Amino acid sequence: MTVAVLSGKGGTGKTFVSVNLAAVAKDAVYLDCDVEEPNGRLFLKPEQVTSSPVTVPLPAFDGEKCTGCRKCVEFCRFNALVFVKNRPMVFPEVCHSCGGCALVCPVHAVTETPRLVGTVEEGLSGGVRVVTGILNPGEVSAVPVIKNVLQKVAQDSGLAIVDCPPGSGCSVMESVSRADYCLLVAEPTAFGLHNFKMVHRLVRLLHKPCGVVINKASGEYSPLEQFCAETNTPVLLRIPYSTELAARTAAGEVAVRRDAAIAGTFRGLLNEIRKEACDEKTADSER
Amino acid sequence: MKIAIPIEENKEAVCVSFGRAPYFLIHDTDTKTSEIKVNPAAEAEGGAGLKAAQFVVDAGADALITVRCGQNAADVFMAAGVKIYKALSTYANENLKAMAEGKLDELTSFHAGFHGKS
Secondary structure, eight states: EEEEEOBBBBSSSSSHHHHHHHHSSEEEEEEOOOTTSSSSHHHHHEEEEEEEEEEEEEEEEETTTTTOHHHOOOOOOOOOEETTTTEEEEEEETTTOOOOOHOOOTTOEEEEEEEEEEEEEEETTTTTTEEEOOOOTTTTTTTTHHHHHTSSSTTOOOOEEEEOSSSSSSSHHHHHOSSSSSEEEEOOEEEEEEEEHHHHHHHHHTOOOOEEEESSSSSSSHHHHHHHHHHHHHEEEEOOOOOHHHHHHHTTTTHHHHHHHHHHHHHHHHHHHHHHHHHHHHHHHHH | OEEEEEEEESBBBBSOTTTTSEEEEEETTTEEEEEEEOOOTOOOOSSSSHHHHHHHHHHTOOOEEEEOBBBBHHHHHHHHHHEEOOOOOHHHHHHHHHHHTTTOOOOOOOOOOOTTOO
16 A cells, blocks of 8 residues: 655655654655655665666757758757757756657657666665655756656555655655555644645545644644535544654654654554545445 | 847837747847737746747847846857847837947846746
8 A cells, every 4th residue: 555645835744744654564665755855764764775866868969860850849848949050959957858859850860868867765774665766956857756766666565655745736746646545744724724725636636535644733723624524534643742752853763663652643543544545445446 | 130129018118028028029220120029938838938049049130138038048049149138228129229329238147047936
């Protein structure tokens, strides 16, 4: 089962929830898809780390073969190719690596060369396999690195926890693409609710079953609870704000490995998720 | 020589945005005639600066007068040998006059692109 953890707003506790869920499950894969700032590794501290490069194909043009017909430039929907002085000129950061220019070139003057955009690291932390996607600074699209991270999960493997990037754009859509269940981490504030509604809409559009963890839940913030009730979205857990928990997190500790009570809480959450995802599957097959 | 200027809906004022300007004024200093052309990049989803730069290069412009310009478009103009000048006044015709009098400076600093952030 693959569980994606997302939130819309940053800083609600996606990494906190993902890391602790993976650690309490023991036999699990933790996938950090927040590739612009992957920090699950700061808590899990994986060992025996190996890394592999992530590349995307970039067109190169053979000036001898090119006849200047302009077909590639006209084909490019992303305007990554510009025709100057009778030859195409490529803008690497605008190119989406679709391969179209190579396909339409009538004289086969286009070859694709790999361009490095990031790295994927793999290591072990207790029983948790830690996969970290790292996007090179300055790169525009996180999607190729996220795709690469998700490929590291075998089809029928056990529990995989996907730590998603913030927001609700392309990189989040890619991160939840393989999820069987989406866990939305919400913060009980007006800003938190606003962005929570955006990711809630996204996962519903993608027909993903979802449940909510309200983090830093001190006192009741009724608009959030109300929204969850109205949309039939189950609240699986409320984690009250605790300075002790905050201090552990700030010290880079994995809370469930140090605190039996919080370990029990996360074990309970994992069971809830399993039950919800299972119910959803049954409901699906009955439909 | 031909000079291109991104202009506003009113077809007189210089548009602050280069890539997403609704029109381009193309002025020919030899024939002293001006043409107003729709910018095909105005509504582009992405790469508007590059598409607009392509349009200006294809129009045969030797120079561009603009308020600002992104690095990608500037690279195209550099490769195509199109000089970029910094607009001094609000109206296109005043800038053309200033250009003829040699009062416009070349634009030397380019932004990294706004990419939907305007």
